[in-house]
Amino acid sequence: MSIWTFFVQHRGEILAATFEHLQLVVIAMAMAILIGVPLGLLLVHRKFLRTIALGIASILQTIPSLALFGFLIPVPFIGGIGKRTAIVALALYALLPILRNTYVGLTSIDPAVLESAEAMGMTNTQILLRVRFPLALAFILAGIRTATIITIGVATIAAAIGAGGLGTFIFRGVALVSDKLLLAGAIPAALLAILADLLLGFLERRLRVT
């Protein structure tokens, strides 16, 4: 049986797993964006908080993803087996690229523009929200794009803690030494990543201001 016929025969399951995968990614990314972008805005004028937040986010990123899923299982409320734990782990993982890009984007504005803004009598908050943020938007989106692609990949591992998604096929494929099962997980995951990359890349170019 060719891979193609395998795909056609199991299209229902593959589609369901892809949808489940997408759901994990979208919820985790929404959480990471809702935390990462406002946190990045807060860091611009707070040096101490910046060192701590960027430090913690960097450390989170160094934890191997499988271990991060494992660590979270015994944590009350967010832990346990299933989607919730997986989403939290994915969001933590996506946080660094978003936070770092937000911060770098907000702080790498043309000094002449910032000087004028200050000299015109804009308050720090006005400068942050009306000048820095819109000018950093393309940069922030680049961080979101990187984080999304990472998350689509890492989310396959979430199947190890029972969160479902395309990883289910991959783990089963490894266990049964079946390249058809492996590809049934890997190909849709790769396609999702490519699609997300194209879409967010397009948005990013639209938002770039020169």
Place this chain on the structure above:
Amino acid sequence: MNPKARTTSENLIEFRDVFFSAHRGATGEIISGVSLAVPHGETLVLLGRSGSGKTTLLKLINGMLAPTRGEVLVQQRCTTDWNLIQLRRSIGYVIQDAGLFPHFTVAENVGLIPMLEKWENARIAARVEELLQLVGLDPTEFAKRLPRELSGGQRQRVGVARALAANPPILLMDEPFGALDPVTRTEMKREFSALARRLRKTIVFVTHDLREALYLASRIILLESGHIVASGSPQTFMQIDHPEVRAFAASLAVHPGA
């Protein structure tokens, strides 16, 4: 030749024995012992080489820097007593590359301070149109453009219009024509001089170009390493016997023409 600072109600800006160094206790002072007074309606040109402290003096006026010693008064009030936001909104500021907001249209750039001051939309639109005409830009053609769609000279005009938006009594200009080509620069100089006479603002203008200083100033102050070394009207300035004045005068001889 230090002009004695007089305290009269006519002085919009006044420096009283002002010192400034970048770090507290630092040996090298950027400004040392500057006293000067700018009466209403004067166009004061601060002339000096790079690093002589001209820009620092400007930033001491709008509170972007605070003096380490002495005091700076704007409208009879010490800058450290002002609400800095209010102080800056009563002072227009124009810098070399205009510093326009690249994500705002020309109209949004010019109308920003009125908008932050919560003017009504119709009033903002009318003011923007008036100002663009004032600086020689046709509003119908330019209002909707982004800064990147303008030439250097046009950007600088927008910069001037933006600085004038809330009708501040004081205008600070830091080498506003410095990045322009010589032809545009001469045009802008001529137009700005006419505009300044018409608006009767108090202007402090920073440049390292003696020709520009002579053309625009009602008074020229020459700075050298944070000190005022010479001061005079365009008519008397060249006669001042000081090595730095002669050095600047020599710079005129090297570039004949225009």
